[in-house]
Every structure is written in C-alpha cells, then in structure tokens.
Amino acid sequence: MKQKLLSLIFVLNCLVWTVYGQEHQVSGKVTSSEGSMPLSGVSISVVGTSLATQTDGAGEYSIAVPANSTLNFSYVGYASQRIAVGTRTNLNVVLVSDSEALDEVVVTALGVERTRKSIGYSVQQVKGEELTQARQSDLNTALAGKIAGVQIRSQSGAKFGSSSIRIRGINNLTGGNPIYVVDGVITGPEYVNNDDIESLSVLKGPAATALYGQRGAEGAVVIKTKSGKATDGLGIEFNQATSFENVFLLPQYQNEYGGGYNQEFSTFTYNPAIHDDYLKALDGAKYYNFSADESWGPRMDGTMIAPWYAWDPTHPKFGQLAPFSPQPDNVKNFFETGLTASTNIAVSKSTDQFNSRISYTNLHRDGIIPNSKQGKHWLGTNASLELSDKLTVSTNLNFIFEDRFNTPIDGYSSGPQSSFNQWFARNISMEDLKDYQRPDGTYRSWNMVSPTNTDPKYWDNPYTQVYKSTSSDINKRLYGNVTATYKFNDHWKASAIARGNFLGIERTSRIASNTLNQDEFYQYLNNQQELNFVGSVDYNTKVEDFDIAAAVFIENRRNKRTFNEGRTAGGLAVPDLYTLSASKNRPTLTSFFSDYKVNSLFGYVTLGFRDFLFLEANARNDWSSSLPSNNNSYLYGGLSGSFLFSQFIESEWLSYGKLRASIARVGTDTDPYRIYQTYSIGNPYGSSPLLTVPNQLPNAELKPTLSTSVEVGTELRFFHDRLLFDYNYYTRSAKDQIIPLTVSSTSGYSTALINAGQIDNWGHEFSLGGTPVKNDNFTWNLNANIGINKNKVVELYEDPANDIVVNNLRVVVDGTGSAFGFVGAPLISLNARTGEAFGMLSGSGYTRNEKGEKVVGADGFYIPSSGDIDLGSILPDFTGGLTSLFNYKGITAGFSLDFQKGGKYMSISSMFGNGSGLYTETAGLNDKGNPKRDPVEDGGGVLLEGVKEDGSPNDIYVDVQQLYQDKLNTGNIWEHWVYDASYVKMREISIGYTFPDRVFGNTPFKKVSFTLIAQNPFLIYAKNRNFDPSILEGSWFEGGQLPNIRSFGFNLRFSL
C-alpha cells in the first residue's frame, strides 16, 4: 500500500514538472513581523541562479522565476527565509526580526534548553564553529579570550597537554577547576572533541550550577554535541587541518662566554705516570672545565681548544681541536619543527523517527622536542530513536584513545630545556651532541667528570635523554549515556538516564641503562569508573499568562578507582630490560583502591509570566559517603529571576533589555577516607615491615563546605542586535572549606584537616560586542570582554578552646606547592592572610630605605631584607579577550587575543639562567664601557641601582659572577626574580575562503572551505620576555618551563 502511494506521488511530481516546467512571474509584498510594516530594500534572489531583485518602498516586488525555484528573502536584522515557489504567482512574506536573544536557546545545567530571556544568571554560549575556527585541538585553549571572567591557564604546547581555565578567580583556598559536562556526563576537557560540539555554555556562578551539585562549585562548561540532521547530500562532513609548529620564544642568551667557572683556559700536560696512552695526542691542548654546567668560562674568542668530544677516544673527532666560539642558535637547533595533523570525518542522517551522527577524529602530533609524539583518536556517536509518539531512546557514546610517547614535561630539573635555560654551556654545538652513544653502548655528554674521564657528570646528553630515557602514556576513556524518555502527554514526561565514565591509564617511564642515573623502570596503571543513574519527572503547563515547568530528579553516583604503581629499585637486573620484574631490589609498590558514593535528590521550578518575567527556584540535597554520618546530608539551591524590561519600552535603538538577579548556594564534600585515623605502610627494612602514623590529622567532625553567591546583571542589545552589551556583578562567599591546615610539625603532624574560614570573592564581568558592519557582502563581528575579580580572606581558623587563631595559611593552589625554596635557604611562599586578598607572595626581598630605594651594603651588593616581605599578589587585576571575524563574500578573516593585567609570578629559570651565566644580563659591557665580567679592579663589574646605607648613591662596583651565583641565587633575594605576569597574546588568526556552491556545482562536494591558520602567533606584550607568562608551569611560578610554540597551518573542510 505504502509503495503504491509513493509511486503515485512520484508520478504526480513528474506531471507537475511537465506541466509547469517553465518560467513564470512571482510577485508579492514583504512585511515585518513587528507591526506588519512593509520592508523596503529586501534582497530577493532565486537560489542557485544569479537572478535577484529588491522590494520597493512599499515592500513590493516582482520577479521572473524558473520552474521549481526557491526564493531567498534576506534583510539586515531579520532572519532570512527560503520559500519554494511551486506554482504560486503571488507570494507575500513576513520576515521575522532575528533578534536572536528573544528566542535563542541556551543550554543550561542538566542540559535543559531554555530561552536566553528566561535565565536569571549569567551564561555565555559559544557555538561549535567558533571553537573550531583555528583548529586548536585543546578545548580550553580554543575558549581563550572568548568568555568574560574566564582566565585561561595554558601550558606550553610542546607538552601535548590541555590547559585549564579558572572561572571568576580563585574561589577557594585550593584552587579547583570547573566541570565539563558532555551531554550530561562529567568528564575532562581533554576528552572533548571540538568537532563534535554543537554549542557550549559556560555557567559561572552557583545559581547556574547548583543543579550539578558540589562538582559544579567552580563552574560548569556544558556541552551539547551535534546530533544527526537532515542534509541534502550524503551527510558526510570532512575536515582536515595540518599545521607546523616551531619554538618562538627562548630566553635571550649571552654569546660571549662559554662553559666553565673562570675565564682562563687550562692546558693539558700529558704525564705518562698518571695518564693513559691515548691522551698523549692531547698534550698541550687547551680546554675549559667540562664538569661545569655553567657558562662563566673563558671568552669565546675563537681560541683553538680541545672540545669535550676531543677527549673521548671513541669519538670520530677524537683529538681534533676546534675554535672556542659562540653557538647563538644551539638551543634553538635542538628543537624540531613539529607537525600536527587533525582529520575529522562525521556522518549524520536524520529521519522522522531516527537520527544519528557518527564522528571520528584523528590527531597526530610530532612534538618540537625530538622523539616526542602524540596520537589521539576520538570516536563519538549520537543516536536517537523515537520508538513511538511517547517513547524516545537516545544515546551518546564517546571513546577516546590517546597514545603519547615521550611527553615532554617541564619542571626545574626535568628535560633538556631545564638544562638549556638553567645549566648549560653557550659554546656547545647541538650538531656535535647528536653522536651521543659510544660503540660500547655507554653515552657521551658535554658535561663530563674531567678531560680524562668523559663520563657524564651532572647531565646526560640531551639526545640521550630524549632517545633513550623515554616514557609512554596511554589513556583510554569511554563515556556516554543512554536515556529513555516517556512522554505521558503534553504536560508530563519521565526519563531514566544511565551514565558511565570509564578511564584507563597506562603510564611507563624508564631511565636507560648506562646513563647518568641508575637505570629504572616505572609503571602506573589506573582504572577509574563512575556510574550514575538518574530518574526524573518533568512537568510543564501554561495556565493563562503563566508558563510553568518543573522537574524532580533522583541520582545515584558511585565512583571507584584502583591504581597500581611500581618502580624498580636498585637498578635493572639485565640492562635495558624495562620491566618491574627486572628490579634488582624489592620494587617500590603502591596499590590503591577507593570507593565513594553520593546520592542526590534535586529539582527545579521555573515560572514565566507573559514572556517578560521569569523566575526559577532549584534545590538539591546530597548525601555523601565521604563525610561523617552525622554531617553527610546537605541541602542547597538557588533562586533566580529575569525581567525583560525592553517589552515596555518602545524604542528604535533598544532591541532587547533584560535585568537578572540570582542568589544561590552550593555544598561540597571531601575526598574519601579522610575522617578516620589509619596508619601507613612503608617500604620494609629487610624483612621487617614498617608502619608509620600519617602526617595528616584526620577529622571525624568534618562538615560540608557551603558557598553562597549573589549575582545581578543586565543584558542589552541595540540597533537590531548590532550592538550587544552584557554586565554582571557577583559576590561569592565560601565558608567552612575543607582544607588540610598546615600546622607546626612539632605537634607531630604537618597538616590537620579542618573546616576553615571564609573567603569572599566579588567581581565584574563586561562584554561588549556586535556587528559593526553588516550587509549582503560584508559582515564584521567584534567581541570584547573583561573580567575583574577581587577577593578577601575574611576568616581562617579559630579554635578558642585551644587558644589557636590562624591568620595566615600557606596554600597549595591548583596543585602548585605553597612554598618553594632550597635546602637551608629562604623560601618564597603563597599566603592567604586574614583581612587581605588571597594569593600574596612573600619571601626575601631587598632592604629599602624610607624613600623606597634599594640599599646596598659596604660590599656593594644588595642587603637581603631581614625576614620575609610581601612581593605582590599572584592574582590578576583583570583578564579579558578580544575576538574579531570578518566575512566578505565567502572570505573570512578572524583573530582572537587574550590578555591579563597584573598578577605576579616567580621565575626559577631566570634565577638559575643568570646564576649560570647563560643570559644576556650577565655579559656585555658595563656603564664604563668595559666587559661586565672583567674583574672589578680592572674596571669590570656592575654598579647596582641603589643607595648605600648612609643614603649616598651607590658607587661600588661588584663582581657579576658573585652577584648572580651567590648573592641573588637560591632565594637570597626572591624579589629579584618575581615578575609582572601581565601579557597580551594573539591566540589565533585565521583567514579562509568558502567556495560558492557553483564552483563545485557538478561534483558531490558542498560547502568547501579552505582556511589558513596561525596559533599563538605573537606574544604581543610581556614584561620578562624570556618566559611566556601565559603558559606558566605552575600556578605562581615557572622553573624549567618548556618554550612557547607557534604554529602555522591550513584547514580544508567540505561536505558530501
């Protein structure tokens, strides 16, 4: 029967073709949906042809169209419409104002889609295409500069890692990251495929995130993935991006002096009594101190010397002299050109009852550090089945497989770059180092015990490090959900959702046999699972002027984790056999298991009145297994409202105006196993097992943390949405935070787990944007945003019963330690003090007189402050970004930049780089025109800016080597190495062209575009340009940070 019907339609269609298959005239009138005004100047074109016309002053038009045509009606400020003409000769069209805001749908917590106007808190939404424009493979980097109040904290691209973001500053005493919610499943940003993002909303405050419960306390990035949709082609989208990466920011090195500790060469005298025969060839050869990993050595004046390799009888260039000359690009030459190739292919299809999308992305990267690479595969699928009018079952599943080899790490004593920037010799040529292995399997290095013992001293050859002491990381993540929704009727709906998130990590690393350090193999296996079941009932109705929606949810979540970690001890039984079984001694082993459960009951009610007043209330109660049983239930929630005042203002220029306000509270628990006293097993002594009392005092009276926030804001749109403005003010107060309070070790413990204090945050978020130019051929979008966040530690910890008042807390933020320093030397620390802003750096500084001038002692060196002084806050004054996008006849050009004003960081690399005489600061001429490194008595040395203790100007020259090696080193004056972290950074630039459909008219190719891309092309501004403050290694310092990389590439995109 159905078949017959289809045939009939087909036949009828053919008839229509035959009968009306010729040109005819169409005319009509175009009016506005707002007040039925006629619209003049509306462009009307026949799709697929060059035929076009415009409406006249009365909004009327007339055009001759070929048979079976479709007309496109477009007008600035209104949504375009395409209408198939069919046999009609008269076609009146009502264009709807495209004031997006009115009906724009925003994804909010729990994936609930709501109209923008009805939301009572700040939400910023980004569309998928805005994130993929410059093909940043990392989600957070792609977000940089695009959201007000979001601070991007990226790391060097050389690490293949993902960056993190901080929403509205640091809200709690330990930092913390927002959650990433992909179709309801909470996962990490590194597991989100930008190509699959339909839209992304950043929910900033508790009012927005309360429904996510405690995990959303630091904000939520809610992602809706693309689903299958009807397409006119096969439904295939293809995207290929290739880019090339290079190091673009290295410290400025001096190129005058080479390795060693003093400027004199040594001369080798062969002595048969103590030297081996082979050394005879080097009798009389000049050399410098090869055991030195610093560059305080002789001037690189071309003197012929026996370089490090000349002393190695197995080296092809044994015994050959070479000029002692600078190698300005030696560090740069070590790094290679990296390659990133990312390919995405997505297929999608949709019918009335079924839609599905399958997407696969392959990312391949060769890093800039030799022998480092990353492979990553994302496979994602979305499917939805309407089994009946009432029952829909849908699923979203994502599988990510990542295989990384030799992921570079930064840190002050890790990897080649930490040597190049902190301990190195400026005369070393990378070319010479490439021949790094001796015939007998042992290794050569530039840093050797002595000329007569060429074994590595403190550093292996960087090539040995990257080619032999390798590491591997494999991450497997599977997450997704299955949802069944039953619609009872127009008002009632019930859903059951099962979500899973599984992570497997396998990590190994090795220290190669025969290298400087004892050979070692390390293996880490981690399995994590989260299972989450949610049941919900939704109700919505319209009663006269009221729109009511409500939902109740129950949720059960259980997280389990198991990891095993093993490290060989005492070396490997068989050289180069990298397995735990090869451990000479009992390997160091850890096995860990954790289990954790949270039950929740929550819901919301929203109320809309006549489309201009909206209210929402939500509440959530959690029961957490990690808290003591008498405190493990906690209730929180929020209230928010919005008022569309523009409904009451008749205005030409104001197209949309909204006020919003909200108040909310979020509760948070803690990690499992923190309330009961347990004891720790240590490595045994022989056959005697060891047990110790852990350093953290547990707390059986812990309470959940509660943070309360209030937020007011407005959203304004002018001139038919050509100008957009959004402002938000928020406050947030976090109380009873669960933190490990650092206590004096003399109590027997190093930390005590407590509920501490109150920390307040408040701030402003502005965004201004719009479309300054828009016409048929040309549009220009511009968006700028700025976030200002302030905070104050109101109270920390008081225990009147025991006479304890804690006024200062050294805090660990985002995993970066609370203090840094060297054995026996002063520390620099990050402090939270009662009554002050959080995040003050404190440490040794200069002694200054009452005028604020630095004071030097009788020896001409700065006098370190007696005790610690404040060195500035790590928190920025404001952060923000700017994005721009031009579109001219298919040509697009865009850029995105972000910036930070203020905030301090400490640079360990700068301290050691200068301490080792590597940077320009330590060489060159002094103000007398003499070499700084010459002895002071010969007119060398430098004059430090400052005054003597009696207030007279400093006139005592000091030795440069002593200055940087001793006086300013190892934290004697931390202040010298604290820098302003302000920066302006061009994050991405893209120029692309979308080919008109007609170019590929006869081929299956559609929507073909080609884009040139630059990522991180410029660091426009930074105070200390030796290191990029926008990619800090830690939350407040860098040490051995990997260099910044810049990449250029192209992207090809088409559909079939």
Place this chain on the structure above:
Amino acid sequence: MKKKFLNTIIGFVMISLSVSCTKDFDEINIDPNNPADPNTELLISNVIRHIANQGSGIAGWAKDIYPQYMAEIQYTNESRFQNKFYDFSAYYNGPLLDAQTIINLNSDPATSDLPYVQKGGSTDNQIAVARILKAFFYLHMTDRWGMLPYSEALKGKEFLTPKFDTQKEIYTSLFSELKESVDQLKEGEAINGDILFEGDISMWKKWANTLRMVAAIHLADVEPALAKAEFTSAYADGVITSNADNVIFNYLNDANNQNPLYNNYFVGKRTDYAVSVKMIETLTGLDDPRLPVYAEEVVQGGGYKGMTYGLANADDNLNQETVSLIGNKFTAENYGLPITTYAQLQFMLAEAAFRGWGGDAADFYKKGIEASMAQHEVTADASYYAQSNVAYNPAKGLELIITQKWIANYQANGYESWVDWRRTGFPELNPGPAPLSIDKKIPVRQAYPNTEPGLNGKSYEEAIAAQGPDEVNTKLWWDIK
C-alpha cells in the same frame, strides 16, 4: 493510562526513599589501603629505621661537613654555610610521633591490652624502648637547634602551637627519661620489631646509659656538677663494654635502605664529596694506619690528597679523579653506620678523667685509640702511640683526647664531633676561603625551619627572645667556651 501514571509516581517515591538511604556509607568510607589498627611491632621498626635517615636521623651531610671530615668538590653550598634553615619536621612527623604513639597506646589501659598493641612486646619494654629512642632523637635535635618544643610537642590538636622548652629543661628531662627507661626495661620480656638489637634488652640498657653519658659530657662546662653526677651515675649503671657492643645501624643492599654516600657516589654518580684537606693532613701528619681505610688514593697518580674546604667556585684542577675520595668501606651500600661506639665511650671517660671526675685519662685515651683502630681493623705500632702528637700529655690533654675522638668518629655520628668542637674548640677548624654564614664563621647552631615563625609564631618569638637570634652564630646554652 491513569494507572500507569500512578505506578510511575509510586516508583519514583520508592527510589527517592532509597536514595536517601545511606546505610552502607560508613562501610564505603573505610580505607581499604591503610590499616586502622597500628601494629606496634611495625611502628618500633620504623622509629629505629629513622636513626640513619638523612632528614629525620643523624645521617645528614652536615655531620661530615661541619667537622670537616668531608669537603664538597663542585657544589660547595653547605661547606660555605649557605644553608641556614634546617628542617626538623621530619623528626616530629616521623620517629618522634611514632615513638609517642607507641608510648600512648601502651600507657592507655583502654588500648594496652589490644592484640595489635601487644605485638610490640611487653608493655614496659615497648614504653621504655620508645622513650630511649625519643630521647636519642631529642638529644640530637637540641644540639643542633637549641630550644625545642618538647613538653607540649607531639600532642596533635591538643597543642597545635607547642611552646619551646629551654635546653636546660630538655636535658634535665632526657636524663630522667633515660634513667627511668632503664629501670622500666624487663629482661626476659619481649621487645619486637627491634631492628637495632634484635630484642636484646641488655643492649638497650647499655645504650641508654651510654647515651646518658653522652648527654652529660655536653654539659661539662655549663653545669659541671650535674654533668658529673649524671655521667658517673650512668657509667655505674652499665654501659657498652667493647667494640662488640658498638651501636651500629646497618644499611642494607637495598635501594630503599641504602647508605646515602653509596647513593651519591654510585646511584646518582654525582660524587659530590671527598675527604677534606684537614682530615688527610691530620692522618698523614700522624702516619695514621687508618688513612688507607678512611680515604682512597687519588685516581690520577695515586697518593692521598685532601679536597680544599669551602671554595667559592670549583677549582678546575680539583675533581673526583684528582682528590682522595671517601674510603670504600664507608661508601658500601650496606655500610654499618656507628651511632654510639666503645671508642667514643673511652674518649668520654678520658675527658671526664681530664676534668677530674675520676679515672686515668691516659689509659682511657689509649683504649679509645685502640678501640678505634680495632673498629677499622688496623693496628698501630707502639711508635704511633709514642709520637708527641699522640702520646697523652695532661698539659694539652683535652686537645689530644678530642682530636683522637674526632678521628675515631669519622663517618659515624659526626654531629657529636661538631658538639665537641663547639664545646672544646678541638680540633682547630677554620672556615674555607668564601664562607656565606652571617659572621663568616663555622656555624655553632642551625636555624629553625623557616615555616616555624608562621605556624608557631608566638612560641617561636618567645624562644628567640630567650635564646638569641635565629641565626647560625647564636651559641647554644651549653656552648660557653
């Protein structure tokens, strides 16, 4: 339809009720990775294990650097006294808290009979051993930092900011702790987990008494009467009687329990340390048979050459192949680190005799040298003992005794040699050419960890007010020379 709807609602309510059910929560939150019940046998082993740790025992590099047994070859921070703050947290968090826990568990009637508390041996023996060990660590610590949190320390929440007790108070308490412990020890009852004496109660007694003498002699100048009384009483109570009784901590051929010098020489391959000029010159000056044991011959060219102490910058001509490295015996992975020795005892007795506390100084002195020779498996000819710089001479008795004590204490508990140098000025030690200490002299104290002013400010300030500035040149209570 309606019925279905009703069923759904009922179902929903049912699930809601089960959600709030938290019956299994307590069980879920029990840590499966760490025991809730402390087995005291394992705690005892752990406390002893700390004795030879670098950060929580007596094995820090300063023990060999301050008395100039060793000199740093390339990175000379410590021998230039750039290090000022030394951290004591690993002592309080480690062996001291564990020892205190053993005492607490055994002293509380509610816990002392629990099976896991009885694992460590008899109640009295566990308490006594833990007290001796605590006293040992505190003695070591107070001689480095001076005043310390003691009476209010190790009490967790009860005192998060413990006051600092004076050294006099600490010493007084240490004397009674050691004495009472010996009285509390029960031979014939067990002590388990004893990786130091393998459960030999008599050794614990001997060690405790000898330690009391070590503490007493420190006070010879500041509190002579008390020092003498404790010294003689402890000696009378029975002390170590031969090299066989030497208290030795044995490192193992195991990466997790290895000799730090082995690690520095052969694992990290840094070879940061060599025998100092002072040591080599002293030994060669005496033609001392211990020289070939203490030092290795220079790789290039043989012979013995000391490393210059405390250079500002590495000397291009001095490296691990051109100076004498530490003797093989001491760099072995499983070296037995002497903690308290028979030779040390003899030199203490000699000093006591020199001070007129009784006995024949010359005899004790000679026995001390002989014990040290025997300990290092060498013998000295009669000519050795006859030479003027060795033969006992009451006119410079203290110098001779302490110098030989210094030689004997090589690669052992060097902090004791630093105490002796501070008390007596022997042997004569001079800082290197480029010291970075506040007064450019050898430190006579170490500064408190620089976290203490922030974490325990009031108590810290009170200690500074009583003791003097928190600097390396502030003399300790007993240091009145």
